[in-house]
Amino acid sequence: MNPARGSLLGIEHLEAAEIMKILKFARRMNPDKPRPLLRGKRVLLLFYEASTRTRSSFEIAAKSLGAHTVLIQAMGSSIEKGESLLDTGYTVRAVGADIIVIRHPNAGAPYVMAQHVDVPVINAGDGLHEHPSQALLDAYTILHNKKSFKGLQVAIVGDIFHSRVARSACHLLSKFGVRIILCGPPELAPGIAATLAPGVRVTRHIEDALRGTDVIMLLRVQTERLAGLKIDLAEYIARYQMNPARLKMAKKDAIVMHPGPIIRGLELTSEVADGAQARILEEVRNGVPTRMAILARAIGKMR
């Protein structure tokens, strides 16, 4: 069956107008001024993969809207005993879930869930595929700092191949005409990545990526996902690490973003992470109102 209305499975198939609607609504959300839009609703957080910020952010967002939340983690649940994805889905539906938020190590798992369970499914990150709520909170952060997407250039530096954040960001920014430059070694930023969306190009040279750039998005090298790829970290640092000297190549008012967790000394130096241009903690803060909007939208309360 078709995914339930209000599902958020990815950015790729979302229209620009819908994205703007979510972002506008998010601006009206404030976790310090709770609104009971989800009163009496049950939000099931199904986490097949460890997560600190996304999980807690969704949890706080749901509670700020008056929902009950139940967290199910693969470890220590029936999932660990071999229960299938769909059986877990049917079970949490039977328990009375009104919204399922799912984080899963396999690409497309939320699609499979949404095709079989008749409640809205929200993708909180699926394998290497998409991380739509992260892209939305990043868009929220960019708009807060740059007022508009018009004429912007965004450089995404690092492990593009293993990054669902990068894929979602490319889809989202491309819909608003942003110029997107992906930068990294071929193993991490393959040429084929340019086919992801209109306005995306790939470069191996950090200067090329940074020149004239308004927003720098840094990504962690996901060593746990490399699966046989041999990456020389010292060489990566030498060529791509964001340090104060490199930061100067970008526009003067460029901002530095990172979906976290950051590894100081690898993809960026402490001076950059703690510097005036960094927006890394602001992103985390913006995650809550953005996810409040996503959850409200899920049950048709985004009005």
Added chain:
Amino acid sequence: MTSPKNDHDSLLIKGGHLIDPAARTDAPMDLLLKSGRVAEIAPPNKIKGGADEKLDARGLVVAPGFIDLHVHLREPGQAYKETIATGTAAAAAGGFTSVCTMPNTVPVVDSVEWIEWLRQPERGALVNVFAIAAATRGSKGATLSDFRALQTAGAVAVTDDGKPILDDNIMREALALGGELNFPVVQHAEDTRMTEGCSMHAGARSFRLGLRGMTAAAEASVVERDVQLAMHIPNARLHVAHLSTADALKSVRRGKRAKARVTCEVTPHHFTLTDEDMRDYDSNYKMNPPLRSPSDREAILVAIADGTVDAIATDHAPHATHEKQMEFERAAFGITGLETALALAITRLHREKRVPLSRIVELFTAGPARCFDLRGRGSLVRGSVADVTIFDPKKKWTFEAVNSLSKSRNTPFDGWQLTGKVVATIVGGRVVYAG
């Protein structure tokens, strides 16, 4: 197994259009089958004398019984996916009078005992089942199985399908021994060192979907090595299973030009679909080799037309629902294919790409018969086995997976409107399917 009963000893097929590429026949012909053999072939109304039964084939194509070189009947050991009885029922519905069953079962068919078990009447086979035996013990890729004994027991080829024979020396030994015995070695060409964790073809689409991709090189490099070996080992017979890439075709062409005994098969799904077709992580689009790029499919279509391809084989790979309805990356590889093969060939190859019907029939009959030396089959000359497939090349129909005779439903073609339908399947002179 399928010998005709005495009361239906003869069958006259009247008014049909006979296409028998091996005999270079493409004309209206009547056909008399008697005692399990082809007794007479003659222009319309020229066959004198009666027959116990008559079959009106007006408006229909009469062809040698179709042969599928590559099916997974899942027995022994995995009857929850398919049995020889259900798989051969699906084969009959698809017009196949002979199927070659793959040895990657539980246990692996690597011994004479299991070959004999496959042939027992209790299995309930509705069509001829030819065993392909494991090329190495337990298909573990370490030591060759007993080719001589397996061949004597009736195996028509050896393979480790599901896995490649990766080790250079083992492949060399297999081809050498196969060459001595005139025994084909079937390769599932995949360099598994390059495909770990992969679930579809490597390309723009896999990148977009966040799925690790199998490169064309992972197939082509193994085919290239095998063709090189086959060119240098006396009498070696190499058969490339489910060939799916343009580069692998280049190697096969080179081998054929050098007069090496290299043959290959392609599947209906590889000439019909590409990696662009998969939607919403539907695991009915997941198989190995994966659906390839549009340019690979183009190359396959060219190779079908120009004669490089020897056979269409289905790689019918049934799986239970719970093995498919799950995370794409974790779902089992493989789709069913017996009941849609002819219709896909007619719809895609004949109607869209103008491949002559006689060439399509060749790919289902004489071509595969030659690959594995299935004597007396693949042609309807007088005295050959009375295996006949009768189909309506113009009939439009809709394939509904729920109506499949296979035990499994894992097909991407559910609900497809197709042209070309099997009307009757005759094995050893006996009608085993009537549509």
